[in-house]
Amino acid sequence: MDLGKDILLDMYRSMTRIRLFEAKIRDLATANEIPGFVHVSIGEEASATGVCAALRKTDRITSTHRGHGHLIAKGGRLDRMMAEIFGKRTGYCKGKGGSMHIVDFALGILGANGIVGAGLPIATGSALAAVVAGKDDVTACFFGDGASNEGTFHESLNLAAVWKLPVVFVCENNGFGEFTPMSTVTSVKDIAVRAQAYDIPGHIVDGNDVLEVYRYASEAIARARAGQGPTLLECKTYRWEGHVVGEQAFLGAASYRTEQEVSEWKLRCPLIRFDKFAAESGKISAAELARIKTETEAELEAAIKFARESPLPDAAEVTDDVFTE
Amino acid sequence: MAVTTYIQAINQALSEEMERDPLTFVMGEDVVLSAFGATKGLIDKFGPTRVRNTPIAEAGFVGAAVGAAMAGTRPICEVEFASFFYCAFDQVCNQAAKLRYMSGGQAKLPITFRAVYGAMGGAAAQHSETVYAQFLSVAGLKLVVPSCASDMKGLLKSAIRDDNPVIVFEHGALGGRREEIPAGDYLVPLGKGAIKRPGENVTVVAIGAMVPQAIRVADRLAKDNISVEVIDPRTLIPLDEEMILSSVEKTNRAVVYDEGHLRGGAATDIAALIGEKGFDFLDGPVRRVTSLDVPIPFSPPLEKAALASEVRLEAAIRELVGR
Numbered sequence: 001m002d003l004g005k006d007i008l009l010d011m012y013r014s015m016t017r018i019r020l021f022e023a024k025i026r027d028l029a030t031a032n033e034i035p036g037f038v039h040v041s042i043g044e045e046a047s048a049t050g051v052c053a054a055l056r057k058t059d060r061i062t063s064t065h066r067g068h069g070h071l072i073a074k075g076g077r078l079d080r081m082m083a084e085i086f087g088k089r090t091g092y093c094k095g096k097g098g099s100m101h102i103v104d105f106a107l108g109i110l111g112a113n114g115i116v117g118a119g120l121p122i123a124t125g126s127a128l129a130a131v132v133a134g135k136d137d138v139t140a141c142f143f144g145d146g147a148s149n150e151g152t153f154h155e156s157l158n159l160a161a162v163w164k165l166p167v168v169f170v171c172e173n174n175g176f177g178e179f180t181p182m183s184t185v186t187s188v189k190d191i192a193v194r195a196q197a198y199d200i201p202g203h204i205v206d207g208n209d210v211l212e213v214y215r216y217a218s219e220a221i222a223r224a225r226a227g228q229g230p231t232l233l234e235c236k237t238y239r240w241e242g243h244v245v246g247e248q249a250f251l252g253a254a255s256y257r258t259e260q261e262v263s264e265w266k267l268r269c270p271l272i273r274f275d276k277f278a279a280e281s282g283k284i285s286a287a288e289l290a291r292i293k294t295e296t297e298a299e300l301e302a303a304i305k306f307a308r309e310s311p312l313p314d315a316a317e318v319t320d321d322v323f324t325e
Numbered sequence: 326m327a328v329t330t331y332i333q334a335i336n337q338a339l340s341e342e343m344e345r346d347p348l349t350f351v352m353g354e355d356v357v358l359s360a361f362g363a364t365k366g367l368i369d370k371f372g373p374t375r376v377r378n379t380p381i382a383e384a385g386f387v388g389a390a391v392g393a394a395m396a397g398t399r400p401i402c403e404v405e406f407a408s409f410f411y412c413a414f415d416q417v418c419n420q421a422a423k424l425r426y427m428s429g430g431q432a433k434l435p436i437t438f439r440a441v442y443g444a445m446g447g448a449a450a451q452h453s454e455t456v457y458a459q460f461l462s463v464a465g466l467k468l469v470v471p472s473c474a475s476d477m478k479g480l481l482k483s484a485i486r487d488d489n490p491v492i493v494f495e496h497g498a499l500g501g502r503r504e505e506i507p508a509g510d511y512l513v514p515l516g517k518g519a520i521k522r523p524g525e526n527v528t529v530v531a532i533g534a535m536v537p538q539a540i541r542v543a544d545r546l547a548k549d550n551i552s553v554e555v556i557d558p559r560t561l562i563p564l565d566e567e568m569i570l571s572s573v574e575k576t577n578r579a580v581v582y583d584e585g586h587l588r589g590g591a592a593t594d595i596a597a598l599i600g601e602k603g604f605d606f607l608d609g610p611v612r613r614v615t616s617l618d619v620p621i622p623f624s625p626p627l628e629k630a631a632l633a634s635e636v637r638l639e640a641a642i643r644e645l646v647g648r
């Protein structure tokens with residue numbers, strides 16, 4: 001697949017926005033500037049980016065507790081995300097949701113979710129809605145390896161398969177669910193093989209290679225849009241940071257993975273891989289990449305300023321939005 | 326007596342009961358490493374057959390606990406956050422709760438479920454809910470809500486020895502609270518409430534994490550010569566009706582203080598009991614102080630506005646006693 005320069009630069013910008021945003025969120029959470037549970041996806045930028053780059057604006061996604069990356073890749077604004085994570089009224093959900101629950105319907109982001117596996121049936125339903133409404137929009141559903149053990153995964157794949165729904169199931173396999181290694185609670189080595197049980201295509205994808213993700217996602221999305229039904233993509237990746245920011249405080253001396261494993265995966269950094277590709281292909285200069293980084297840093301600074309300066313919600317807003325009026 | 330936290334009390338109860346009965350075993354997500362510490366170290370003592378990490382599959386492993394109980398063992402099943410019970414509702418409500426009755430008394434279901442409930446600061450609606458009321462009207466489940474470390478230990482041990490499905494709700498904000506707890510084989514029976522602070526003018530029935538709050542309010546009001554009796558029912562099913570009613574008989578005024586929602590909530594249930602069976606004792610309406618009927622919001626000022634609070638409890642008490 002020969003990709004144009006614009007889309008390559010867009011993907012680099014998306015991965016850079018995710019990386020810098022997540023690192024900042026990690027630091028702010030560590031400094032106790034952010035309430036609640038915060039899960040970051042550093043190291044997993046390529047899967048979110050490669051899939052969303054292959055989607056149209058009107059296509060939809062569902063996300064997870066580790067959702068900042070998916071939202072950014074689908075076009076989420078850093079300032080409104082940051083404000084939400086700070087609990088401010090100017091945030092995407094007026095401060096009602098926080099880090100785990102950011103939603104932007106205008107961008108087709110049906111939401112991050114605090115319940116593991118909850119996005120799968122919702123994405124299936126979103127695909128169903130496209131069929132019922134006679135639109136050719138596709139829904140991409142992000143979830144973890146851990147979520148693929150929930151009943152909702154199996155029920156959704158079957159439902160989407162029998163109704164040939166336009167949905168792409170994207171499993172980001174980072175090897176762990178919280179502190180439990182996947183191999184100890186999952187009967188298969190590759191989540192992709194579970195596609196066979198529902199008679200749909202399943203592919204193992206290098207989840208740290210944004211170009212490979214883009215290629216597989218494009219094919220699956222095209223298939224879905226053409227009415228040929230769902231695909232399961234398994235993006236093999238790794239989370240560099242803890243399951244939740246601050247986990248060391250309660251884990252203490254206990255550990256669930258080795259430093260060596262973490263550093264090996266850092267060598268497969270999706271951004272460094274892209275840098276290498278850029279240099280080798282000769283399509284993009286180092287200066288262009290550096291400019292994107294500088295621009296993103298400025299965008300992020302502005303986002304933090306916006307979040308800090310935004311007002312907190314008023315206590316009276318607590319009863320707003322329980323029902324549609 | 327040794328000083329122990331609420332979480333350590335859980336750990337002690339589990340360890341002692343597993344020691345006592347080889348047919349008990351623990352399962353749940355991440356119970357081996359145990360992020361919150363409740364099951365820490367059990368793997369070293371009891372090994373992988375009796376301490377099992379489950380996949381993230383609530384309907385599956387909760388249902389497996391039901392089957393394992395029916396087939397003669399005594400599972401202790403952890404469901405992390407109590408909101409995740411929603412993912413396993415059928416297995417809890419249609420299976421665990423009903424199968425003894427529906428089998429004409431053949432099935433025995435000695436299961437202990439443990440789960441963390443309540444608001445702990447910015448965890449948002451799917452990780453902050455007080456969910457025990459959702460199980461109040463499912464006949465066949467016992468519901469336990471310990472408010473302190475010693476009750477936790479004694480009640481959890483009783484729950485594990487009980488031959489019925491029991492859900493033990495642990496408040497997420499109580500985990501680190503320290504307290505002296507009695508040494509030895511300390512049991513608190515299910516169905517026996519506790520007078521946590523004796524008083525004369527008004528009865529406050531407080532549940533779970535609301536108990537220490539109610540005691541603080543009572544201490545403050547004592548300075549204005551308002552004498553508050555704080556009753557902790559400790560278990561919602563069975564409920565110590567006698568203790569609640571005899572307190573109201575003495576004080577003639579009642580407030581029920583609960584972090585759950587108002588509609589269909591535990592406070593509503595207990596207020597109805599007092600209204601129906603204690604009507605002649607009452608000098609005024611039974612007041613319910615609960616969280617608002619909204620999903621618990623993320624942002625701190627909204628969360629504070631949504632939750633039952635000491636300020637609202639104090640106002641309700643003052644209004645009842647007229648000062």
Ligand SMILES: Cc1ncc(C[n+]2csc(CCOP(=O)(O)OP(=O)(O)O)c2C)c(N)n1
Nearest residue numbers: 066114115116144145146147176177178409
């Ligand atoms: C239904 C449900 N069960 C358990 C949890 C607690 N929990 C939050 S994240 C997580 C691990 C999820 O693992 P995975 O799906 O692989 O995603 P990852 O965290 O690795 O990105 C668990 C068990 C939850 N939020 N919802």
